[in-house]
Amino acid sequence: MVNVALEKLGKNLYLYPGSPSTMIKTGEKTVIIDPGNGSKRPKELRRELRKIGVEINYIIATHAHADHVAIVPKLDKPLFIHRYEFSIAETPLNRELLTFGSKAPKGFLVYQFPSEVRVHAIFDWSDELFGLRALELPGHSPGMTGFLDEENAVLYAGDSFFGERVIEGVGLPYLIEPNLFKESIKRLVNYAEEGVLLIPSHGKSVKGEEALNLLEFNLKRVEAGESKILELLKTPRSVSELSYFLAKSFDAKITPQALALNQVPIRAIIADLYNKDLIEPVIEEDLKWKAKP
Template structure:
């Protein structure tokens, strides 16, 4: 049973994890992030029939399986940013980018869906249905938001996460947490201008509530960065050790192999961020690559 409701103006949401947006345009529809699950494609088509709309295009904010998989069953051209197209079309590239290695389908816990991209989008360009793409990188390179200026709605994908997701996982997944912070600052500006923000995973928010959710995401990144620097000032350690400590200290999710691999990817980006600022450095030890705080930092 799908839950369909209006967000604002001509924009509807098919709730889930991730949320799917349907934008009506003169009898046609643009579907943003159709999602995943055995029946998700059917749910999307049922929602379109309920709204008496014909599917014009599918737009993907980024190339992770949970946002992409259901697109394979929809008969419409698929739009994705140029930098995310490889992730959409190749489950191998997707696993390499997410996990830092070619893990099994069982460990990835996501379908190895592969969907052909019909149109590579340059960020900032127009999309079908009068929508506009905006650059929101960090969660993935090339991650984009989808803006409906008419309804003042932003489909933010995973450029912002709901507070329950933040609390559960502690370390928000991003290929580049520094870049993700800059995207969050852009979303904060849009929230302050009155746009409704629709996260991929989390509640729809507008006004002060939207600003508060974005601020919670920014604070979470700052917390993770501070945690890493504090631990390395106490003693040098490997990335794997940092991932374990962050997982058990910052969130409520169990330290499963999958969660540790996800957090390892995100924390690698924090180490790169701190290294660029001259605060940490890698050295070789018996355990492999060991990270330590620089003595002059």
């Protein structure tokens, strides 16, 4: 990503594209949102900020997944994060628990890293931080937060929705609670209808009709996943089997990592279907689930 340059989004507002992209708000103090990961990333960010004559003063994270906060220790600046994400950020094991569901095999996840990430301050939804308003967008993670720059009509939405290529690659949007994820998408629709530029961490910035179409794609893919799982459970299946057959049905990647990560949203959907009394557990040499008649 050496040749990537800052994109100017508006007054005192910039974007460093990537996966995740990093938003930068300048002014009296310079704050960066979701610094990201990778050994070269700190040097790249500092290089681009020098070009506009500023240095990092503070860091905000939309949530505590490793790919969003891995380089925080190397930047050595105060980190602000939602209170629901605090313990996830500070403990490497907690990050793996949220991402994988348990301790992950060494090197199995792309963004495993052992460093502690020290949180200096926590915030709540609706708080104002450095000219940005914290928005409630959970579903992908417990304290998933978007940041709205009202002056520039720009909303950095983190992983509350994803670019189309990202979803097509893995099959399902990564989520831990499908209903919260869908509610957050519907909140984002309101901003898109008002002409706000929406920026996902993984995917290109979108506005207007393009934004509405992408949000609809995210919503429909979750709903399709729910329907396909219920259909697949006409035959009793384990979570692992569901992960494989669901990926096949979406023409997504079939890799150990993708299948393992997809088990997280699948378990979340299974919990919801069970709560709605649509499926039940069965034992057939393994714990499986089946649709009720």
